[in-house]
Amino acid sequence: MNPGPVTSSPMIIMILVLSLSFKLLIYAFNKKLGRKIESSTLLATAQDAIGDVLTTSVVIMGLVLSQYTTLPLDGFIGVLIALYIIFSGLRLSLETINPILGEKPEKELADKIKKKILSYENIYGVHDLQIHNYGPAKTMATIDVEVPYDMNLVELHNLIDKIERHIREDLNISLVIHMDPINNTDxxxxxxxxxxxxxxxxxxxxxxxxxxxxxxxxxxxxxxxxxxxxxxxxxxxxxxxxxxxxxxxxxxxxxxxxxxxxxxxxxxxx
Structure with a gap:
């Protein structure tokens, strides 16, 4: 390997700065929209854009500083940026995987679901709520509901269907209810x-x-x-x-x- 001196020109610097500016706009747009509609895909795109911004900044810094020193500064800083990109990728992977596999739901949303279900007659209690998020337009949940052990099966089935339908209409959540029969009279x-x-x-x-x-x-x-x-x-x-x-x-x-x-x-x- 025979590394040579790093050379640059004002035109190269200007093109890189212009590219960096566009990437910053892409980052800001995707991050704002991603947070607004809770899209992990757009947030990942924003993270990718900021990674490009950091990479381009290192290149510009290396080109400028190379005129004043023989140290391979761009290489050292490049290693740090690579570690940052790896860390960001792992973090985004975990943020995307956890909602799909199922994670502990937010208390505010859990309280809304609980209050809604308990407002119906013949519902004694609820437990084991788990929520699975498949993007801003698709959220599924499962929950166990305690019901009378001696209630007519057809009436009970109709009640559960009604609850699931109302949760879907009011909270935009596809809810699946498991019934637990409870004897509250013995x-x-x-x-x-x-x-x-x-x-x-x-x-x-x-x-x-x-x-x-x-x-x-x-x-x-x-x-x-x-x-x-x-x-x-x-x-x-x-x-x-x-x-x-x-x-x-x-x-x-x-x-x-x-x-x-x-x-x-x-x-x-x-």
């Missing part, structure tokens, strides 16, 4: 649910519980529930110990019952 069921809830919520890092099931009598008792655990302040080992501790406490209280516990993370906001 005294024994309510008594056991209350006791299990007190035991579960008495264990650190358990935030809530849902999908509670209680069937049978005496030696045929079966208790099923899912507990939501704080994901930020626990490890996988901690969650295993939490499940074992909860099972131990429940077995101490319900000695003959079979107990099935599932641990959920707080990736959903409800």
């Amino acid at each position: 005294e024994r069921y309510l008594e056991v649910k209350k006791t299990v809830g007190e035991i579960a919520l008495g264990i650190p890092h358990i935030l809530s519980f849902h999908d509670f099931r209680y069937t049978g009598h005496s030696e045929d008792e079966l208790i099923i529930l899912e507990v939501v655990v704080d994901s930020r302040n626990t490890t996988e080992k901690d969650r295993t110990e939490i499940r074992k501790e909860l099972e131990r406490r429940l077995r101490s209280r319900f000695k003959t019952a079979r107990i099935m516990i599932t641990v959920d993370l707080d990736v959903a906001i409800l």
Whole structure:
């Protein structure tokens, strides 16, 4: 390799500055429009444009400074710009992938969905809300809804259809509802649910519980529930110990019952 001296002319500098100006306009336009319509594609285009601006700026800087020093300044700065472009690409990839795979929804939007669903008769509660964003025009969500166990199936189906349709019309979200039948009239069921809830919520890092099931009598008792655990302040080992501790406490209280516990993370906001 035989590197030679870097040479330039005012015409080259002027063309590069003009190119840089156009790229700045493209960056500003795509960033403003991308934020307005929440388009990750336009934001990625804006990020690409600002990368070109930085690259062109390095070239101009190298051409100017090369007249005063023999150090390969453009090469050193070029390495820094390359690292910035790699970092930006990884960040944009994560920002694009997370909404598609499903991420914890914004509290304001979650509260709107919850309030809307709970406004209907025969809806006892909601949980496990997850939202998947496929761009500004396509948002899908899933949620579990607690309903009466003895409600007529046709009436229940019509109610769920109506809720899904109204959420789509009012919030522009394609919602899929999973029904959880709940017995809110049996005294024994309510008594056991209350006791299990007190035991579960008495264990650190358990935030809530849902999908509670209680069937049978005496030696045929079966208790099923899912507990939501704080994901930020626990490890996988901690969650295993939490499940074992909860099972131990429940077995101490319900000695003959079979107990099935599932641990959920707080990736959903409800």
